[in-house]
Amino acid sequence: MLFLHRHINQILEQWSLSMKKEYPEYKDIERMHRNGRHYLELIFDIQTPVESHPVYEKVPDWCRNIAEKGVPVVHALHGSHLLREAVIQILSPYDHDRAEICDVMAAIRSRVDSFDRAVVHFYWEYASLKMKEQDRRLDELHEDKINLIGKMAASMAHEIRNPLTSIKGFISLMRGQLSEQSLEHVGKYMDIIENEFENIQMQITGFLSFSKKRVIEEESSDIALGQLIESVLVLVKPRMINENIDLAVDIQCDVLLHVQKVPIQQVLSNLINNGIDALKDKHDGKTMRIYSRQDEKRTYVMIANNGPEIPRELRDSLFEPFVTSKLDGTGLGLAICKQIMKKNNGDIDFVSDKYETTFILSFLNNTP
The missing domain is CATH 1.10.287 (Helix Hairpins)
Structure with missing residues (x-):
């Protein structure tokens, strides 16, 4: 170890050449040498545990600094490995006891591994904190x-x-x-x-x-699914006939839902009218299916049409305000549907492929 301490400047020079070759965009050579010297102090001082070494206290600041600069953690780890290679290159030309070299390298390797684990830990800790902060800001926006x-x-x-x-x-x-x-x-x-x-x-x-200040807040009540669907179809059937859409309905009519009637009618009307809009450019064979299924906890209402597939770039944000693929759309319809379903202890989702697009409404079963 005394030999390595004497040759720190040579090791740093060799390491600098390797770093310049790998990362030519890095210009702050003085800072790199200073941090490299601290790093070698940590690695060569094998009598002091890594976590107890004074230099170890600087690791969180190093990690925060490279994270703020957008340096990938893999670059930091690669720099650590290049420094280890520089140590090996300095040792190679000299005549040393083989067993002693193996012992030295084993100790160095162990301390490098400890350092690398610490870098990954602190880097991820800081990056996670920044991501949470960004998520919070996005939520606020x-x-x-x-x-x-x-x-x-x-x-x-x-x-x-x-x-x-x-x-x-x-x-x-x-x-x-x-x-x-x-x-x-x-x-x-x-x-x-x-x-x-x-x-x-x-x-x-x-x-x-x-709106947080609603003009009228409708109370939830029990309503038969069949009655709910029929009340909406009465309003949209003229449009379906005009668009020559073949409608198939398979609903468990006697299932009771405990919901706000008018808002849920709005959700159904919005989805059906969206389906009609999606079929506008289809010349023939226009079909729409409205059907329901039930399990122990929920009732599901599916509204499907054989129009075009929903673009993949819109899928993750489809229920957010102002997201739409319609040239004359406001992008509020599905966002409104999402809000209404949440208020009624339900949810809305969809599946879409080149053959069919289906929107799925789920309601909690009306249990006694």
């Missing part, structure tokens, strides 16, 4: 975005609902004042107006899922 949407939604609901309430009231008055003969002529048109009115109401309810 996401929450700010949701709060902004919520404020916009509450404002829109107030401005839109007032005139809508007046419209609905006047429709009711007109029905009451029209004769039966007149109702035969205009009744179906008034039915269409009322259906469209209900559609707008559901859209407003969906937007309010982002």
Whole structure:
């Protein structure tokens, strides 16, 4: 070991040449020499355990420094190995006792391994802390975005609902004042107006899922799955007929769900209308399936269409606000669906391939 201490400058010179060759972008040679000298002190002082050595206290700062500079940990470890090779190269030309060299190298190897484990530990500890901090900041930004949407939604609901309430009231008055003969002529048109009115109401309810100050908070109640599906299909069937879509429904009609009726109607309506939009560019053979399954804990409602596959680059963020593949889409529909399903102790997911895209709604079973 005394021999190695005497040749530290040569070892550092050899190591510097190797580092320059491997990492020519590294320019701070003085800092590299200083850290290399500390490192060799730690490695050569075999009488002091690695964890107790004064230089060991500097390792966390080293790791934080290279992590902040974006240096991959593998580069730091490679630099450690290059320094070990420089030690071997210095020993090789000299005539030393073979057994003594083996003992020295075994001790050095053990201390290098201890140092490398410490580097990986502290580097990962710091990197994990930074990742958690970044995740926290992203969550805060996401929450700010949701709060902004919520404020916009509450404002829109107030401005839109007032005139809508007046419209609905006047429709009711007109029905009451029209004769039966007149109702035969205009009744179906008034039915269409009322259906469209209900559609707008559901859209407003969906937007309010982002608002912390909801205008109306509907209570959950027991409703049959069949009744829930049928109430939505009544509104969307004209569009399906117009688009020549073949609809197949296989629903466990008597299953009871404990949910908010209007918001869940909004979720179903949104997914079905999205499916209709997805089939627009398909010339023939348009199909949509709505079916349900149940296990011990949950009821699942699947809405499938044979339209195009959802782009892979959108899949991880599909339920986030403002994410859409539609040229005229707002990117809020599926985000609203996600919010509503969470509020109703449910969830929404999807599977998509080139043959079919299926959105899956899951609800907790309504147990006594």
